[in-house]
Amino acid sequence: MRLKIIQAGEAVLRQVARPLTPEEIGSREIQELIAWMRETMYDAPGVGLAAPQVGLPLQLAVLEDRAEVLQTLPSELLQERERRPVPFQVIINPTLSAEGETIEFFEGCLSVAGFSALVPRARRVRVDCLDEHGHQISIHATGWHARILQHEVDHLHGILYIDRMHSHSFSTLDNQKKYWDAKPIAAVKAALDI
Numbered sequence: 523m524r525l526k527i528i529q530a531g532e533a534v535l536r537q538v539a540r541p542l543t544p545e546e547i548g549s550r551e552i553q554e555l556i557a558w559m560r561e562t563m564y565d566a567p568g569v570g571l572a573a574p575q576v577g578l579p580l581q582l583a584v585l586e587d588r589a590e591v592l593q594t595l596p597s598e599l600l601q602e603r604e605r606r607p608v609p610f611q612v613i614i615n616p617t618l619s620a621e622g623e624t625i626e627f628f629e630g631c632l633s634v635a636g637f638s639a640l641v642p643r644a645r646r647v648r649v650d651c652l653d654e655h656g657h658q659i660s661i662h663a664t665g666w667h668a669r670i671l672q673h674e675v676d677h678l679h680g681i682l683y684i685d686r687m688h689s690h691s692f693s694t695l696d697n698q699k700k701y702w703d704a705k706p707i708a709a710v711k712a713a714l715d716i
């Protein structure tokens with residue numbers, strides 16, 4: 523089932539989501555929700571989706587960066603962003619620690635549809651969480667995978683990328699493509715007075 527992705531302005535996107543209990547994780551409702559969120563993310567299409575984005579204040583998010591999508595993108599872009607395939611992951615009740623230097627790229631959100639901006643994020647992160655079976659796991663991620671995790675964990679705390687962006691870089695997706703995609707980030711920042 524495809525769920526409705528809600529847009530900025532809905533209060534649930536600004537609330538701190540509540541943790542799930544182990545019993546809830548094993549329940550039919552949550553297992554169905556995970557399957558529907560996965561389908562909704564593919565359909566959007568997106569590389570991550572958090573429960574608040576479908577209107578539910580729960581500490582649950584799904585992510586995946588699929589090889590068949592990456593094959594359609596220029597290899598320089600994938601290299602620059604350190605974007606590699608990420609298998610389907612479910613993160614529940616996560617805690618995130620940022621590691622390494624901060625890097626900046628354009629980033630968008632399915633709940634701020636049609637826009638993007640330069641967002642500084644840690645290059646490496648560690649996420650401790652439960653998976654879809656309720657097992658404790660640790661995810662160590664770099665590059666784009668680390669960025670997706672930071673974006674999704676932010677959603678579970680009521681934070682959107684627009685809270686972290688360089689506001690001068692806020693752009694429609696069309697203008698990002700038209701003016702900025704081909705330029706190095708340093709040139710984008712110089713042109714936008716960042």
Ligand code: ZN
Pocket residue numbers: 630631632633673677
């Ligand atoms: Zn988002």
